[in-house]
Amino acid sequence: MPIPRARATRCRLLCVVAVGLVVLIAACTPDPPGRIGGDAVAVAGLPPTPPMGWNSWNTFGCNITEQIVRAQADALVSSGLRDAGYRYVVVDDCWAADQRAADGSLQADPARFPSGMAALGTYLHERGLQFGIYSGASEQTCTQFQGTHPGSTGSRGHEKQDARTFADWQVDYLKYDWCSSDSDHDHQVEAFTAMRDGIRDTGRPILYSINPNSGVSGSVPGTRYDWGGVATMTRVTNDIEPKWSTDTGSSGSQGITDIVDAIAPLAARVRPSSYNDPDMLVVGVDGDPGLTVAEQRTQMSMWAMMAAPLMAGNDLTRMSQATIDILRNRSILAIDQDQRVSAGAPVDNDPEIWARAIGEKGIVVSLTNRAGHPRRMSVPLTSLGLVGDKTVSAVDAWSGRRYQASGGRLSADVGVHDTVVLQIA
Numbered sequence: 001m002p003i004p005r006a007r008a009t010r011c012r013l014l015c016v017v018a019v020g021l022v023v024l025i026a027a028c029t030p031d032p033p034g035r036i037g038g039d040a041v042a043v044a045g046l047p048p049t050p051p052m053g054w055n056s057w058n059t060f061g062c063n064i065t066e067q068i069v070r071a072q073a074d075a076l077v078s079s080g081l082r083d084a085g086y087r088y089v090v091v092d093d094c095w096a097a098d099q100r101a102a103d104g105s106l107q108a109d110p111a112r113f114p115s116g117m118a119a120l121g122t123y124l125h126e127r128g129l130q131f132g133i134y135s136g137a138s139e140q141t142c143t144q145f146q147g148t149h150p151g152s153t154g155s156r157g158h159e160k161q162d163a164r165t166f167a168d169w170q171v172d173y174l175k176y177d178w179c180s181s182d183s184d185h186d187h188q189v190e191a192f193t194a195m196r197d198g199i200r201d202t203g204r205p206i207l208y209s210i211n212p213n214s215g216v217s218g219s220v221p222g223t224r225y226d227w228g229g230v231a232t233m234t235r236v237t238n239d240i241e242p243k244w245s246t247d248t249g250s251s252g253s254q255g256i257t258d259i260v261d262a263i264a265p266l267a268a269r270v271r272p273s274s275y276n277d278p279d280m281l282v283v284g285v286d287g288d289p290g291l292t293v294a295e296q297r298t299q300m301s302m303w304a305m306m307a308a309p310l311m312a313g314n315d316l317t318r319m320s321q322a323t324i325d326i327l328r329n330r331s332i333l334a335i336d337q338d339q340r341v342s343a344g345a346p347v348d349n350d351p352e353i354w355a356r357a358i359g360e361k362g363i364v365v366s367l368t369n370r371a372g373h374p375r376r377m378s379v380p381l382t383s384l385g386l387v388g389d390k391t392v393s394a395v396d397a398w399s400g401r402r403y404q405a406s407g408g409r410l411s412a413d414v415g416v417h418d419t420v421v422l423q424i425a
Helices: 057-063 066-078 117-126 142-146 159-168 185-202 256-269 293-305 321-327 330-336
Strands: 010-018 021-029 052-055 088-090 130-136 173-177 207-211 233-235 275-277 310-312 345-347 350-358 362-368 375-380 393-396 402-404 409-414 419-424
Touching: 052 130, 066 088, 066 117, 088 173, 117 130, 130 142, 159 185, 173 185, 185 207, 256 275, 256 293, 256 345, 256 350, 293 310, 293 321, 293 330, 293 350, 293 362, 293 419, 330 419, 350 375, 362 375, 362 409, 402 409, 409 419
Parallel strands: 052 088, 052 310, 088 130, 130 173, 173 207, 207 233, 233 275
Antiparallel strands: 010 021, 345 350, 350 362, 362 419, 375 409, 393 402, 393 419
16 A cells, blocks of 8 residues: 555654753654554663664765775774764674575575685684674665666565574674665565564564665655664664765755755654664765765764764775764763763754753753854754853863853854854763
């Protein structure tokens, strides 16, 4: 059947306890009531906070090999990113042989991964890392569906067998794309739920990351529906590009501000072990024109404000010091990994100003300058639920600079396309 018409937007008030007072931020979720799959977590036994790691696709695409993955894993360790929390190493599309084995099981491409996937998993685990792998929820993976890679080795109809194979290989993370022009919602639910159930049956806590948007035109299923009972993390946008904005809405790849605006209404979906996925980090990823250092700081800032997964996509073996410093900024990572797992949302419907609850009584405010010139930006204390004449100070997560509220407002100078992240003390 066709995808049903979207129902009226629901708005929930997110209660943010900030400095002993209550802040109410409206989070409007344009989807039908209830989570697909129910209120329980999709896969039990996983950490409550968003995953951090690295994914091969944005830099290597189908050119991925065993040697590349091992080199990237070693760089995660030597750069200090592993110790900062980046643990998952995810091998995206094109790792598998063109055909399944005689018994129907998936097998590694013998030229690209001659040692096999189980051996690769062992290599990662020995280095204190976790092993991620890719498959498709349809008969084909995305590159096979697009005709850029041979074969038909998606997991549709093989869910239990493939889940068992992944568990036998000691896989810790499964990225699972739709990859089909079939936009039938019931078919999607059936396919994604079948793999979730296959993972549950193995008894191994495999983080389950789905993308229901691949190949589907029009309204993005990841945005329209809350898949939190089916998957640990759900892509709610199309693919990211290393650009400030692509101005394509939901019909094609998206830039940083496009994705931030698309996710803003979906904060109420986020909870421990259930996250909105705004796609991978493009910090340090080459592009045309690519992101400035300020724009890269903004992506890290806003992904942290959204309590989003932090999956790097750059070449870890040739990072600049600026890239390393952005990716492992302790204050930003602490915000993203806060145990409260509460996503932020715009303040006073201003897309440039967000607030997020952290800890028991804390609040973080982000100020993003989308203009083409430096600006002094501010937020009224009353909009944060604070008394206007109250003494309030805050520390910027990036610079360590302390700010003091004045005239009932918290203000900061913000550079072009940069973001100041203020943790209120």
